[in-house]
Amino acid sequence: xxxxxxxxxxxxVLDCNCSICKTSGLWHLIVPKxxxxxxxxxxxxxxxxxxxxxxxxxxxxxxxxxxxxxxRSHPDGIDVNARCLATTRIKALRIRPYDGQNWEQARAxxx
Numbered sequence: 001x002x003x004x005x006x007x008x009x010x011x012x013v014l015d016c017n018c019s020i021c022k023t024s025g026l027w028h029l030i031v032p033k034x035x036x037x038x039x040x041x042x043x044x045x046x047x048x049x050x051x052x053x054x055x056x057x058x059x060x061x062x063x064x065x066x067x068x069x070x071x072r073s074h075p076d077g078i079d080v081n082a083r084c085l086a087t088t089r090i091k092a093l094r095i096r097p098y099d100g101q102n103w104e105q106a107r108a109x110x111x
Contacts, residue, residue, distance in 0.1 A: 004037050009091040029080045030073070036080065
């Protein structure tokens with residue numbers, strides 16, 4: 001699967017401690033849908049939903065990597081896993097902790 005994302009060269013990402021993100025090592029870079037384009041591999045994606053069913057967790061059915069998904073917090077955007085981006089294009093990376101174990105309270109602090 002290949003995709004492109006329009007993002008600054010200096011990234012500001014969230015490192016969530018919820019059970020899914022912590023286990024998969026996801027670094028959240030949320031962008032508007034208009035800044036994301038899936039170039040190939042749409043047929044290789046599989047989806048998982050839980051809880052409210054709002055978030056569309058998308059995984060590669062071949063390798064299991066979660067490169068991007070539609071987040072509950074921004075259902076009109078795309079959450080790209082910054083670990084899946086070409087490091088040659090990233091000039092700076094700021095990683096902020098995010099308390100996804102207490103999602104409702106933490107969510108109030110990032111809007």
